Amino acid sequence: MLVTMSQLFNKEKYFAWQAPSNIALIKYWGKKHFQLPMNPSISMTLDSSLTKTYLWYEKKASEQRKVEFHFEGKENPSFLKKIILHIELLEKKFPILKKFSFKIESENTFPHSAGIASSASSMAALNLCFCSILKENDCIEESDFFQIASELSRLASGSASRSLFESFVEWGIESEKFATPLHSYHEDFQTLCDAILIISKEEKSISSRAGHSLMENHPYSKVRYDNAKNRTKKLLKVLKEGDWQSFIRIVEQEALELHAMMMCSSPSFILMKPNSLKIIELIKSYRESSGLNICFTLDAGPNIHLLYPEKIKNEVSFFIERELKIFLDNGMWIDDKIGKGPISLL
Numbered sequence: 380m381l382v383t384m385s386q387l388f389n390k391e392k393y394f395a396w397q398a399p400s401n402i403a404l405i406k407y408w409g410k411k412h413f414q415l416p417m418n419p420s421i422s423m424t425l426d427s428s429l430t431k432t433y434l435w436y437e438k439k440a441s442e443q444r445k446v447e448f449h450f451e452g453k454e455n456p457s458f459l460k461k462i463i464l465h466i467e468l469l470e471k472k473f474p475i476l477k478k479f480s481f482k483i484e485s486e487n488t489f490p491h492s493a494g495i496a497s498s499a500s501s502m503a504a505l506n507l508c509f510c511s512i513l514k515e516n517d518c519i520e521e522s523d524f525f526q527i528a529s530e531l532s533r534l535a536s537g538s539a540s541r542s543l544f545e546s547f548v549e550w551g552i553e554s555e556k557f558a559t560p561l562h563s564y565h566e567d568f569q570t571l572c573d574a575i576l577i578i579s580k581e582e583k584s585i586s587s588r589a590g591h592s593l594m595e596n597h598p599y600s601k602v603r604y605d606n607a608k609n610r611t612k613k614l615l616k617v618l619k620e621g622d623w624q625s626f627i628r629i630v631e632q633e634a635l636e637l638h639a640m641m642m643c644s645s646p647s648f649i650l651m652k653p654n655s656l657k658i659i660e661l662i663k664s665y666r667e668s669s670g671l672n673i674c675f676t677l678d679a680g681p682n683i684h685l686l687y688p689e690k691i692k693n694e695v696s697f698f699i700e701r702e703l704k705i706f707l708d709n710g711m712w713i714d715d716k717i718g719k720g721p722i723s724l725l
């Protein structure tokens with residue numbers, strides 16, 4: 380399908396990027412001003428949960444600018460609307476973009492409607508394409524490329540700012556405007572794997588935009604932001620030292636606290652399902668009985684990310700197949716791991 384598009388528009392210029400999704404270990408939940416986080420966050424970049432985006436562009440034929448968008452071969456009006464708003468925002472920073480019309484094709488490598496948020500990978504891939512146009516037109520320097528891509532991605536989706544870099548990434552320590560890769564972490568964490576256990580493929584019942592705004596008048600927001608700041612400091616140390624026990628404690632506390640915030644906001648909402656709790660219990664008791672270093676985290680949804688080092692992959696795969704699979708939607712899980720960040724597809 381994508382080949383057909385490129386053949387169709389081969390007289391125009393195009394850029395293509397793939398960008399990974401990421402899973403937050405310290406969660407961003409609550410924002411201020413324009414998409415700036417209330418607390419720092421730390422994420423792990425994924426390897427095989429990716430968005431591939433192809434962006435063709437040409438000088439506008441008239442004053443009227445055209446933007447076309449296809450997701451997995453089909454028109455997607457609601458995403459197109461978001462993209463147009465985002466382009467209008469980018470134009471304020473980089474007026475040169477006003478000169479062009481765009482055709483955008485995008486696809487995810489993870490199964491469609493698996494209940495996995497794709498805004499981080501899709502916004503990172505899209506903004507990398509825009510940055511390629513900006514670089515080609517001498518509006519940005521090579522050395523700032525990924526930092527600017529992170530900043531522009533952040534404007535579309537906060538967590539997308541972290542999808543521009545490999546391995547572990549922080550957002551809100553060096554800068555609130557863009558994310559920065561962590562260079563110093565223990566070899567034990569270099570092979571971290573993430574089994575994404577699909578509890579439900581249903582769409583989220585609340586948008587993350589609405590979720591963030593509920594933190595504004597939340598009775599526990601101050602405690603939450605202080606906890607996240609303290610855990611960020613601790614996790615940086617833990618990642619350097621390879622301290623698994625503290626890693627497990629911090630990561631699980633973060634996941635449960637994120638959901639606790641949702642449960643006691645006004646209005647409140649519960650995104651976990653009974654099977655999310657069942658799986659959390661099974662992971663805890665398997666950890667106790669086996670002594671293996673495994674732990675869970677969750678995004679703003681019911682699915683569980685089971686984190687473990689690669690050296691126990693066989694044991695963990697066996698545990699999932701034997702004990703967890705019956706609680707998963709159609710037995711579905713995605714075998715992912717720590718990843719290397721975006722790649723140009725040209």
Ligand code: PMV
Pocket residue numbers: 402403405406407408420498536537538539587588637678679
């Ligand atoms: O990037 P947003 O606005 O979709 O918010 C993401 C929020 C969480 O996924 C729950 C946490 C995070 O840091 O990724």
